[in-house]
Amino acid sequence: MTAREYVLALPAELDAKDRADLARSFASAVVERYGVAADVALHAPSAGGDDRNYHAHILTTTREVEPDGLGKKTRILDAAKTGGPEIESLRELWAMQCNEALERHQKPARIDHRSYERQGVDEIPTLHLGPTSTTMERRHKAEQERKGEPYKPQTFKAQENERRRTLNDHVREIVRELAATVREVAAQAMDARRKGVHGLLNALRVKGKQDADEQARRAAEARRREEERKKALRQQALRDARERAVQKAKERMGDMAKRVQRLPPDARDRFLAGEYPSDPFDRALKAHGHPLGNAGLDAEEKVVRAHLKVHQEQEKRQQAERQQVPVRGRGPSRFR
Structure with missing residues (x-):
């Protein structure tokens, strides 16, 4: 089975348990990121070698682990476009985990995954043996x-x-x-x-205070203008809202007058009682839905009732005129 290997240099400043926890933490992050299985092997320094050479070998599957076995290959680390940035991200993750562990155990040492050149350190890097x-x-x-x-x-x-x-x-x-x-x-x-520069410093202090005062004055003036601008915008918004409400109230008033006039005479009183109730609570509910509130509802009721009164008078005149039309064939003095 093909595997992908990660070799980690473990901080010698940590004890054996902390080094093991650190390696397993990195392995868990790799498993979670790529959905693979991982095996961690911890190695101590070889006899006669560098006694700080604590390291770990992590082997992971090259395919994702699924409930019924291995799935598709994790090619993000192999692709030309994604492999480099992804490996850089893993190195950064490892450095961050190491530094968090060192800080947690109050160790002064720190790890940087970047090269000397990227760190701005004027040192020649050594070769890996x-x-x-x-x-x-x-x-x-x-x-x-x-x-x-x-x-x-x-x-x-x-x-x-x-x-x-x-x-x-x-x-x-x-x-x-x-x-x-x-x-x-x-x-x-x-x-x-x-x-030699006490006088210059004093002059600079005076100049600095003057500049600060001028800046404060300009800032206050800018704030005042901004408040005036906001106030003007609020007032304009209120005027626009008022005009829209008045227009809606006019349209509603005309519509209500037409609606009540189209109703049969015996249904008009019920309609008016429903739209303009006398009960304070019911009227407050109706006023809440009116564009101009309670005052608008009161004014609308007066206009609608006045229009209805005029309309009713016109209906009476028309009815009277129809009753005065003569019936043909029964003499000039007979009316229907």
Whole structure:
């Protein structure tokens, strides 16, 4: 079965239990992210090697685990577009988990998954030896110690790492010396400024206060204008809302007048009693649905009743006129 391997360098500052918990926590995150199965193996430093080389090997399936077995392949780590960013994300996750564990156990050491160049550190990174070179160097070191001779790297990578460490030590020493020189020069410059710029500082303080006062004045003026603008917008919004409510009330009033006039005479009183109830509670409910509230409902009722009264008078006149029409064939003085 094909597997994907993750090799984790465990912080030597933590004890065995904490290192195991840290490795399992990372494995759980991988399982949850990709839906795979994982196996964790913890390794202690080899005899004669670096006593800080605690590490873990995590093997995961290359396919997702489903209820009935293995499913589709997890190709996100293999694809050209997604593999690099995904691996970078896993490295960042591991660094974060390590640093959280170190901080939780009050250890000063911290881990950064980025290269020296990305961190802005002017150091040359060392080469990864690998298992073969590490074994050769371990045996060579043991042989040199047995002979009582100083250890000198044997493989090319180990020799190159020794050279890079020496260069890094020199660079750090130069940086320390430069930093000390810069601090000394800065202290001298500060002393000179303190002795000769008191007047300038006073002038700057006065100018700074004036600038601050002017900025405060401008800020207050800006706030005042903004409040006026908001107030004008609120007033305009109220006027617009009032106009819309008045227009709706007019349309409703005309509609109500037409509706009551179209009703049979015996149904009009019931309609008016339903739309304009005399009971205070029922009337309040009706007023709540009116665009202009209670005052609008009162005004509407007056207008509707007035229009109805005029309409009823017109109906009476029309009825009277119909009754005065003469009946043909029965003489000029007979009316229907």
